[in-house]
Amino acid sequence: MWHWLNQKFLAPKSFYANSAKLIPWIALAFALCFSYGLFAGLFIAPADYQQGDGFRIIYVHVPSAFTAMAIYFSMAVFAVFTLVFRVKVAAIGMSCSAKIGAWFTFLALITGSIWGKPMWGTWWIWDARLTSVLILLFLYFGFIALQSVIPNQQTRDRAGALMAIVGVINLPIIHYSVIWWNTLHQGPTLSKFAKPSIAPAMLYPLLAMIAAFLLFYALTLLLRMRNQILLREINSQWVAELIHE
Amino acid sequence: MFHNLLVLIHHDILITLRQAYSWLTPLLFFVLVVCLFPLALGPDTETLNKIAPGIIWVAALLAILMSLGNIFRNDVHEGYLDLILLSSTPLTLLVFCKVISHWITHCLPLILISPLLGVLLNLNNTEELTLITTLLLGTPVLCLLGAIGSALIVSVRTQGLLLPILIMPLYIPVLIFSTSAMMAASLHQPLSAYFAILGAIALFTLVFAPFLTSAALRIGVNQ
Numbered sequence: 115m116w117h118w119l120n121q122k123f124l125a126p127k128s129f130y131a132n133s134a135k136l137i138p139w140i141a142l143a144f145a146l147c148f149s150y151g152l153f154a155g156l157f158i159a160p161a162d163y164q165q166g167d168g169f170r171i172i173y174v175h176v177p178s179a180f181t182a183m184a185i186y187f188s189m190a191v192f193a194v195f196t197l198v199f200r201v202k203v204a205a206i207g208m209s210c211s212a213k214i215g216a217w218f219t220f221l222a223l224i225t226g227s228i229w230g231k232p233m234w235g236t237w238w239i240w241d242a243r244l245t246s247v248l249i250l251l252f253l254y255f256g257f258i259a260l261q262s263v264i265p266n267q268q269t270r271d272r273a274g275a276l277m278a279i280v281g282v283i284n285l286p287i288i289h290y291s292v293i294w295w296n297t298l299h300q301g302p303t304l305s306k307f308a309k310p311s312i313a314p315a316m317l318y319p320l321l322a323m324i325a326a327f328l329l330f331y332a333l334t335l336l337l338r339m340r341n342q343i344l345l346r347e348i349n350s351q352w353v354a355e356l357i358h359e
Numbered sequence: 360m361f362h363n364l365l366v367l368i369h370h371d372i373l374i375t376l377r378q379a380y381s382w383l384t385p386l387l388f389f390v391l392v393v394c395l396f397p398l399a400l401g402p403d404t405e406t407l408n409k410i411a412p413g414i415i416w417v418a419a420l421l422a423i424l425m426s427l428g429n430i431f432r433n434d435v436h437e438g439y440l441d442l443i444l445l446s447s448t449p450l451t452l453l454v455f456c457k458v459i460s461h462w463i464t465h466c467l468p469l470i471l472i473s474p475l476l477g478v479l480l481n482l483n484n485t486e487e488l489t490l491i492t493t494l495l496l497g498t499p500v501l502c503l504l505g506a507i508g509s510a511l512i513v514s515v516r517t518q519g520l521l522l523p524i525l526i527m528p529l530y531i532p533v534l535i536f537s538t539s540a541m542m543a544a545s546l547h548q549p550l551s552a553y554f555a556i557l558g559a560i561a562l563f564t565l566v567f568a569p570f571l572t573s574a575a576l577r578i579g580v581n582q
Contacts, residue, residue, distance in 0.1 A: 249528050256525040263515050272578045273511045277525065280571060284529050287560070291532035305519055328529065 123124060126343045127352050129203045133336045140336070144329035151322035159316045160179075171229045173319060177327040179222035179247055185215035185331060188259075190282035193275035205271035205337070206346070209261055209336040214331055216254035222247050222274060242296035246289045253281045267346070363448055364456055371460035382426075382464045389422035389469050411480035412541035414443060415490065418569060419469055420501060420530055424523050427463045427505035431513045445540045448492050450573040458499075458506050458569070466498040487545035493537035496557040504529050505567035510575035532560060 122128060155173035162169035189211045195204035226244050227237045238244070260277055264270040347353050376383055397407055434440045434457075445451050447511045473494055477487045510527040512518055542551035 248529060252528045254523075256528060259521055259524050260511065263512065263517070263521060266581075267562070269578060269581055273575070276507075276511060276571065276575050276578060283567075284532075287532050288528065291535045295535045 124201050124203050126202055126206075126347050130340055130343050135341055137333065137336055138148075140333045142328055144333055147322045147326035147329060149198055151319045151326050155319035155323060159319055160313070162316075165233060168229070168232050171225055172316075173323045174322060175222060175225040175325040176226060176230055178218045179243075181259040181327040181331055182218040182247065182250060182323050182329065183209050184216055186253070186278075187282060188284065189215065189278045191284075193278040196271055196275040197279070202346075203343070205275065206339050206342045209271070210335055210342055211272060211331075212257050212261070212274075213256055213340070214334055216251060216258065218327070219247060219251040219254060223251065240296065244290045245296070249288055249292070252283070253285070255283065265304070270359050302321060318342065360452075364452060367448075367453060367456035368463075370538045371408075371457060372464055372465060375460065375464040377545070381429075382417060382468060385422040385426040385465055386468045386472065388425060389418050390472065390476065392418040392421065393479070397479070407568045408481045408545075410455060411482055411486075412490070412538040412545075414480065414578050415473060416497075416534055416538050416541075418491065419473070419535060420527075421523075422469060423466060423501045424505060424526065425459070425511050427502065428518060428522050429450070430461050430506055430509050431576060431579075435513050436581065440580065447536045450576060451488050453509070454572045454576065455569045458502050458572070461506075462502045464497055466494075468500065470494045479514070483545075483567065485540060485547075489541050489550060492554060493540050493557060496554065496561050497533045497537045500533050500557075500561050500564045501530060503564045503572075505578075507568060510572050511579050513579040532543065536560070 123132060155250060156170060157172070159218050161167050188206050192208035192211065194203045195201045196208060221242070229236050230239055250331070257274060257277055261274045264273055276320075343357075344353055385421055396410070400406060400410075403511070404468060417578070431440070432441075440453075470491060473490055474487050477490055482490065505526050508522050514520055515521065523577070536553055536557050538552055543550055544554060
């Protein structure tokens with residue numbers, strides 16, 4: 115079973131072939147979700163009674179923060195497959211995810227601070243969630259830095275995998291300690307801005323945008339992974355044949 | 360097994376003590392960084408007292424990070440690690456002993472000198488005691504976590520500041536709980552909850568980190 119799966123889907127060659135069939139569908143689903151989410155979010159959803167039209171940045175901010183977290187967890191899953199089952203494609207997926215994840219985290223921080231300026235009156239507040247996203251960005255940087263200094267390919271994959279697992283074990287501890295730290299110092303700031311439960315007309319575009327961001331991640335990940343597979347297998351027979359075609 | 364453990368620790372401590380440079384520099388670094396803050400912020404005793412927990416803890420954290428860079432390096436270069444890998448002694452045990460001896464030679468001096476720095480920053484008796492307790496509970500965690508990163512990059516030639524970048528985010532919980540404990544101490548609040556959480560983190564790390572470190576060492580050596 116495992117051998118079959120490995121041969122059929124997880125070997126770099128078959129993964130390269132299969133992903134080509136998958137990409138148009140993902141792109142289509144992304145285009146649908148993104149256009150619906152963007153249109154409904156910007157024009158159909160009613161303005162917030164407190165924040166006016168300013169709240170619409172939620173349709174970029176929340177999806178990017180969610181995706182940034184999701185990518186880190188997907189990296190940890192890839193890491194387990196790298197360390198335990200030695201799946202080559204998983205290692206490629208892991209290292210390609212890191213840069214995409216770092217960009218999404220950066221986007222979440224930037225949109226968060228743009229949102230904070232009119233609502234909180236300042237670009238940056240040491241709010242618990244913003245702070246833990248900032249730390250997530252540092253974790254991504256650490257991972258990327260680690261992978262960039264190790265010359266040997268296999269060591270790079272396995273070292274990165276171990277680091278991703280250590281990071282994912284620590285992430286909840288860090289997250290809750292930051293929340294705890296924040297409530298100790300400046301609790302009231304947060305509860306003032308506690309989110310009222312969101313209206314359906316605002317919620318559906320948000321869900322669509324989250325789906326769109328996740329699909330965008332899948333799309334860019336596959337494209338990057340295909341690139342990386344070609345680079346790594348550059349000396350193999352099938353890549354040579356592919357180039358000759 | 361227990362005898363092996365003691366022999367390894369004893370051996371490591373002896374080696375470190377004979378190179379005074381390796382354990383004295385982190386200590387001096389710690390003292391110097393703490394002394395920089397009053398110079399930078401002015402000698403106002405009230406301000407200094409308020410930020411003393413943060414200063415001492417950040418300085419200790421940085422000093423320990425600096426010292427951890429070569430915890431496994433000599434063993435790898437001199438082939439000692441290869442012998443351990445060939446012998447019947449489990450690698451996890453070696454890692455465990457290395458971290459314990461590193462803590463004794465590099466962190467214990469910091470903890471012993473910290474009351475003195477506390478005096479410089481006008482800490483009262485309760486705060487001094489809290490400082491020592493948090494350092495006793497927190498520094499093992501810093502060593503154990505740092506060892507994982509240090510093992511991963513043991514063969515990387517130009518390490519530079521890679522280890523701090525890799526490991527510092529993981530130090531945040533310890534930093535938060537230790538400094539909050541000290542702030543609570545200055546407000547005469549109960550402290551047992553902070554110590555309980557720090558102790559829990561320390562035990563959790565003590566159980567899992569040596570295994571991760573030995574896995575990291577196996578990965579790091581093969582480059």
